[in-house]
Amino acid sequence: MATNVLAMPRTYARTGLWSWITTVDHKRIGILYLVTAVAFFIIGGIEALIIRSQLAVPANTLVSPSFYNEIFTMHGTTMVFLAIMPLNSGFGNYFVPLMIGARDMAFPRLNALGYWLFLFGGILLYSSFFLGGAPSAGWFGYAPLTERAYSPTYGIDFWILSLQLLGISSITGGLNFIVTTLNLRAPGMTINRLPLFVWGTLVTSLLAIFAIPSISVALFLLLFDRHFGTSFYLPSAEGDPLLWQHLFWFFGHPEVYIMIMPPFGIISEVLATHSRKPIFGYAAMAFAFAGIAFVSFTVWAHHMFATGISPVADAIFSGMSFVVAVPTGIKIFNWLGTIWKGSIRLTTAFLFAAGFIGQFTIGGLGGVMLATVPVDWQITDTYFVVGHFHYTLFAGAALGLFAGAYHWFPKITGRFLNERLGKIHFWLTMVGMTMVFLTMHYVGVLGMPRRIYTYAPGQGWDLWNLIETIGAFTIALGVLIFVLNILTSLRQKATVGDDPWDGQTLEWATSSPPPVYNFASMIPVNSPRPLWDAKYGPHSEFADNPKKIELSGGGKAQIHLPNPSYWPMVVAFGMSVISIGIIFGADTNWLILPVGIIIFFAGIIGWLAQPAS
């Protein structure tokens, strides 16, 4: 499947820092997302190690209580908003256009804006450590703890503004994915032939655009409370702290699926490819995505059973939460059906995917337990809950993303990751995560509350906490090996062919790494696995006589590609300066805000004045 070398429309730098700053190529933006998100994943992991070191032994004083609060808040916020979501965006950016046979995203510059907002939002959040203290009210930011009376430092303000920037980033990304998936499909790639990873990203994007506005409103109201004298969440002035919880969890529960559905898609691709079988129950899998997405908007109050909402509400939200198990169960059985009697290759990618099925099922079952109101009342705010959601987000999202990393690394770089190191990474992760998170369930049932700085000895928790800490360092060792594996692989020559795994979907129908225009021509698409059909289908003469459809511009002298642009970065930078201006505006530097507004509008005008292609 060699692609023709075609004349480029314009000459501009393709290497060096400037080319990355101005890039609008979905593959490069995808790489930027992935690299930045891995960096934040490592920072969040270090924070997890600090938490576990503090809790390793009872009555420990390794860190101060206030620092501990900052660290667990930053760990949660980082892993959710700066690691898992952008890792999903990174894979989505790189592979959605490739898998549907497109040349780029529908809005290349909007795509760049999303990345820069993510980067600056992350930097803004972390700058709080140096500008008066990080947020310390938990990633869920329950009011009234986040009100000025109880969180007097700027930490919460940084948290509010950076979450707003990250929210805008996710919404622009979501809009872009939806339009790209609907509008830029190759000939024959109907909606019911989309690869399941594309389905996962499409549904996730829909969730994002409908869920994030709710947290935006919640954050605005909190900002008004802290700076402009309102009392939306202040019980002392008739305000209702539960309003925060409703607005937050109306976002927060779909957010769980925003994090997990793209990895569901990755798992589906990996299991099918490495079992060398078509995905079992494709249509049911696609419907299950849609089903989970729909139900996810009707279950938010299961995070609030302990707040004293009415028994009728408890019953409804509990019942709807059980319903989530149905489409999720469909997925798990279909994954098992996919590998059943397949020609399985025990690659690292497959191992992570298979490990995902087993471990994620434990997370799902814990969810069913917590959806039961009396059980929830008993174990709410204990380590059981912490264990449960780490089984969905680490055993779920992170394992899925690791599977994707081993599966797609050859496509992105043209090089394999070392399988031996990969398997060590896999087993360290499996053993480590069981030591940490399964143990958390147990110690939670024993009554250990979450979010505590330390604990007294002799309550039966000591041994388990030590095991958890050892497990956390085991996972960290695995991640270290993973990073070393990437670095050593990058030093080798790019010798992987177009299709190293004998793949089924279109991303394997171009070179590794793909050319900047992705495809010069397109193979026919008659099913969800066009490349497989082309290679082994009943009418395939692909090997000697590849039948290719010319894409627009493909047969001509040149392919039209979007212009590089630094204006998205200027706009994102302006928005970040505006955010800092809002944080400090009322008290100290009122000048920052107008400067930010000027940069922002300069960026917008530059953007509008510049031709897109």
Add this chain to the structure above:
Amino acid sequence: MSAIGKVEPGGQNISDAIEHIVNGAQEQALHAETSTGLDHRKLVMWIFIASESIFFAALMATFLIYKSKVPPEEGLHHLNLAVASANTFILLFSSLTMVLSLQSIENGKKGRMIFFLIATALLGLVFLGGQVFEYNELITNGISFDTNLFGSSFFTLTGFHGSHVFVGVIWITMLIIRALRGGITEHNHLAVELGGLYWHFVDLVWVVLFTIIYLI
């Protein structure tokens, strides 16, 4: 009227192609045509509006919760139904002028389109003026952003809506400037359609706000 999103399969390709040549200042499709037959920008506008709906829904929920918590004497009774009704009429009328401007350019009447765009922007400004008048009246009567929950949620809800109207006025002003410089023609008027979509959405939100704030 295609202002409310009529799809014309096939018919759009010609205007798309011309747009490629004439109008370089906007995001362009990389493929000559799209899988759905809808222009990227039109599709993204609809999805963006869907997202915005949730934003306003959350604000409305907040207002409805707090409206019932505050005694009417300290809140509701101070609202000026007459001004709000006049404002509602003005904003709805501006939707009509917006539709007429799109219809004008579809028939190739550029001058008429500019006239109706100016009318729309002015009506939007009159609406904002009415809002300022009512704000002023409320503050004089002792109800401001930080007095009580009614004030906070009323000003937040109508303030976010008003800022959307303001953005709409800027948007329409930019359309007028572009039209005067020859950037909008009979075969290249998607920009007017997009601005119209946004404007009608903002008007529609006001209809709901008017109902929940002043009528129920």
